[in-house]
Amino acid sequence: MDTSQNTALLRALTELPGPLPARGVIHIAIRHTDRFTVVGNDLAQHPGLSTTAVGFAVRIQSLPQGTKVGIKALAARFPEGEKLIAAALRELEAHGYLQRARTRLPNGRIVTRTVFCNQPTALLRPRAAAAPPQLPPVARPITTPAPAPEPTVKPEASPEPDPQPEPQSQPTPDPVATPDPPAPRAAPPQAAAPPQDRAPAAPPFVRLVPPPTAPKPPRPPLPRPRELTPELERVSTALLSDLRHHAPQFTLSEEHVRELIPGVAAWLERDAHPDTIRHTLTTNAPEPVNYPYQFIKHRLTVLLPPPLPGAHDLTPPPARRNPVTPFQTCDGCERAFRAPAPGHCRDCRNEVAYTQAAA
Structure with a gap:
């Protein structure tokens, strides 16, 4: 089988036109007629995707509409494990x-x-670029009537060949008749005007696909003392x-202990x-602890207690005393009533105001 396959490849190489490269890959492209999927170079040569992610993207793209593409469904269909499939799907997402x-x-x-899109960058482009394809159908009906007047002039010249002087007078109207068709050419600006008016009237671009998942914030660094003393x-x-x-389960290596x-x-x-x-580092730990170094580092960072307050911090603030309004007669x-200065009470002030208003 191997020998026949190599022979077939060598025979196909001899049929390729043009000189072959001295090194590198040589493509033998056979046109597919059924059961094929078109894959773009933006996916096949994506610099940010791993080869595993590109492979699963091609496999998902080749599946028919409505096929389940969950982690367990793909693991049951293909030989890769669930962890590798989950990592590839996260990259694609x-x-x-x-x-x-x-x-x-x-x-x-x-x-x-x-939802899978084979070219997500195309969805982010503005939709106003779809208007220019309407221009070719507008220009076609204008070019077709231009040759129409020529056959109309020729039948007029054919019935009158008897008088010879008349054909000499007709060539002069022919060049005059040919420039007459430019009159309908003035219509293209009018026909081209509607696309220009439609472009600004297009609805604003609406993002169909949400932006890629935002990167996670960096983890806080491991706390450090103000001075790492030998003690x-x-x-x-x-x-x-x-x-x-x-x-x-919290057996650490010597390097992890130093860190x-x-x-x-x-x-x-x-x-x-x-x-x-x-007690804080080892209580309520998950079973099993797969990465004890990461687990202890996380608890040392997240559960760091605040520094103890000083003696002056625990002293209660002095009570605020509100000024007391003295009694007046x-x-x-x-x-007796409270007022900052001597005078009349409220009833006496109201009585004086009522008496003055009645007078």
Whole structure:
């Protein structure tokens, strides 16, 4: 089988026209007549997609409409595992080739709808570029009537060949009749005007596909102490190395211990007890812990306690005293009332105002 296949390839090479390249790939392109899928170079040579993602994009593109393309469905159809398929689908989703959205059906059931686009960049272009193809049909009817007047002039010249002087007078109207057709050529500006008017009147461009998934924000760095003293480094090293005695799944390598020392030192600098740090790092851990270094780094960063307040921070602020309005004795009825200055009370002021208004 191998020999016959190589012979067929060599025979096909001899039939290729033109000189063949001295090195590199040589393409033998046989035209497909059935069961083929068109794949663009923007996908096949995409610089940001892995070969696995491009392969699954071609496979999804070749499937018929309505075929399930979930992770489990693709894993049952192809030999790749679910993790590799999930990573490839995430790449395609990040670059806009794939979109997965949860949709509620009329019967109330929620399903996941997958949309695949073979050229997502084309959907982001403005739709006003589709107007120019209307120009060719406008120019065609204008060119067709131009030759029409020529056959109308020729039959007039044919019935009158008897008098010889008349054919000599007719050649002069022929050049005059030929420039007459430019009159209808003035119509193209009028016919070309509507496309120019339609272009601004086109509706604004609406994005059909949401932009690619935004990149995740960077993870916060591992906390560090203000000063990594030898004592803090010694206690941090001992605490991290001793974690495997309390939880075997937290067995760290020597390199990981050195990288996590600043995080533990930051906790110790904030007066956190070693038993408290050990309990925080090992309690309620998932089973199993596949990446203990990443897990401990995450907890040291996210659960970092605030520094203890100082003595002056715990002192309550002085109570704010509002000024007290003193008591005054009314000059009219000698009733006590609060006012900043001596005078009349409210009743006496109202009575005086009523008396003045009645007078």
